[in-house]
Amino acid sequence: MATGSDSGLKTAAKGVALLAFVCMLHAGYSAREFLLYSKSIGRQDLTLPIEIVFECLAALGVLIFGVVLGVGELKPISYEAEMKRYSIDGMFSRPSFQVYNHRGRFLRPTKSATPVTE
Numbered sequence: 001m002a003t004g005s006d007s008g009l010k011t012a013a014k015g016v017a018l019l020a021f022v023c024m025l026h027a028g029y030s031a032r033e034f035l036l037y038s039k040s041i042g043r044q045d046l047t048l049p050i051e052i053v054f055e056c057l058a059a060l061g062v063l064i065f066g067v068v069l070g071v072g073e074l075k076p077i078s079y080e081a082e083m084k085r086y087s088i089d090g091m092f093s094r095p096s097f098q099v100y101n102h103r104g105r106f107l108r109p110t111k112s113a114t115p116v117t118e
Contacts, residue, residue, distance in 0.1 A: 006072075013070025020063035027056040 030052050038046055 010070045010072065013066045015066075017063055017066030017070065020059045020066055023059035024056060024063065027052055027059060030055070 031048055034048060034052065035046060
């Protein structure tokens, strides 16, 4: 169940993740502009400035932090936790394998009333 502070925390985490995503977009735009400018002036060394690399890595770290913070409670994935939801009847009931129209009626036919002829 989400309490009031938990809901506020998730909202804040989404806001942080959105801000980090915008910063990553800005870093990508800055890198593209820098490479276009470097090519236009004929510069041979096309390495990105450390500011752009740092902005991208910092935004990635903040984005991961925001996503992890806002994900909420995780569900257990163990086999035991999954099997607690089902009963034994529900586990072994397979309606697709229940055949009612099978060849047993031809192997042992039932006696039918024979008409009496006079």
